[in-house]
Amino acid sequence: MSLRGPLRVFVPVVLALTVGGLILLVLGKDPIGYYSYVMERSLLRWGGAQETLTRMAPLLLIAAGLIVAFRSGIWNLGGDGQFLLAAVASAALAPALIGGVPRGVTLVLCMLAGSLVGLVWSLLPAVLKSRYGINEIITTLMMSFLGTSFANVLIKLVLRDPGTTVPQTRSLAVDDRLPRLFGTTIHSGLLLAMLAVVGVHLMMTRTAFGLRLQVLGANRAAAVHAGYRVERLTIAAFALSAALIGLAGAVEVLGVWGSVRADWNPALGLLVVPLVFLARFNGYAVIGFTLFFSALMVGGESAARRVGVPQHFVLVLVALLLLFLGLVEYLDQGRRKAAGT
């Protein structure tokens, strides 16, 4: 007998929270107090809940991008570079456009530009992978470092707003940013992100193109054998993945920050990877995990000030979650094997 779906997620979550609580206990903090504070702050209070939902937008878009890549058997670990360069591109473009064209056009153009920049930044690893079989883990990581530095160079040397002391791009006025949803502080990027993640899920599971990508991911030789144009498929998967991650960067700038400061790097690219794994590349499940993680982040940051537990404790929880997920999966497999199914 194997563990059923919800249980397979529920068990690792409970185990991770328990072990995390034990760690807090050892360090002389009150785990119950911490967890209840985090939950109250990030989900039960309206202000906190809005913050939690706002944080989800870039996470979901990155998750959508990673789902495309991972399901196609491509390790796009260069999300940080793609995200940042796209953020810089849209931050540079938005203040320049806003005077000349209507706000809606500006926002759409900036989002397109962000996606395009993300896409372009993944082309080299994509071509190297499809043409020469060069491992994309190494090339995407390198492009990510390159991109993060390059983003800083652009901000410090080219796009710098002369009116500020800290190097940053020119700011987009609050009124010109992505429209808010129904009188809340949540920007409409969240809707876009939800659509993207559901769309990606449907594309991967319900369309011929998605099926080809999944075959490519499951067994490259089989994809070649089936007569798919594997080179093109690889590049397409890379491009779509990086464009979505680029869109995340654009949405974060257009919806929340309005500009990019030098040395800003939320490093979400690698943080979302665990969430996508926890969700087993499932687009619906990833929404739940993103909500969970986002709430932990928002509550954890506030708890750092109020309860004296540093916000990085959240990272420990994510790691524990991954470890227990792996273990549960392993035990489950063993049980299934033993049962002969």
Next chain:
Amino acid sequence: MGGLLTEPFLVSLLYGAVTAGMPLLLAGLGEQMSEKAGVLNIGLEGMMLVGAYTGFVAAYHSGSFWLGYLAGGLGGMLTALIVLLLCIRRGLNQIVIGIAITVGAEGLTSLLHYVQFSRSYPRLAAAPVLALPLLRDVPVLGRGLFSHNLLVYLAVALVFALSWMYRSTYLGLSLEAAGNQPAALDAAGVDVVHTRSLAVLCTGFLAGLGGAYLANVGAGIFVPFMTGGAGVIGIVLAMLARGRPLMVMVGAALFGASLAMTTALQVAGIDIPTDVVQMLPFAVVMAVLVVFGRHSMLPSALGTPYTRGER
């Protein structure tokens, strides 16, 4: 620009390159060993960070740099134990567990640091320096290359020792077989799981040692998240070196030099953003890959768990 070829600039560049390159070298050598044996250690960054933390705490409380190194190595090894238990023995996905290790190490070390030191960052005394006799009197090179902590010379010796080991010892060949044809190694009567376990523990030790050097000698303090991608560069170096320890050293020197370049340029009175120089090694490596575009030579069983009798 007249200040570029002066002695202070060159000394600062060489000295800085060695100091910045050391953690990369140790981590890269460690990763190389795992990769040879067929284990992709994405958690290298986490092992370095744990080593940096345990190494710093040990050196801080004992006042001994050697105890610091030992604790750093053991800390990294302990972290590698997770890979051993979950990935090698249980066959869990090496990339997932690797990311978990890195994320967890980031969280745990900053948590522990906060509990112990709150927001203060105590500093260690400067590391003892062993200036090599005769060589230390060579102008520029003497102060740049031959006046370092003893561990630096040991690491260089390790490069050659590893080269020899991979080439001409039974153990070296076993490691390689575990990565390329684990089934053949098994058939030859060598335990694949043991071979890989050994490699991963050594990786952990070396990465932790690199982390301890980074914290205790390079920085003199421990700061959360201080490895800042050094582990990732270590992975990149190991993959680019195609199994040759000497190439890891060349790569570490290249990356170390570019990290040191900014400080050296400031010594020379030139002020350009750090980021410009830090892009260079990555840009060079990407350009080389594009121009030569050869297939990467990674062990064929890299990242796949070994189960006897399974095809």
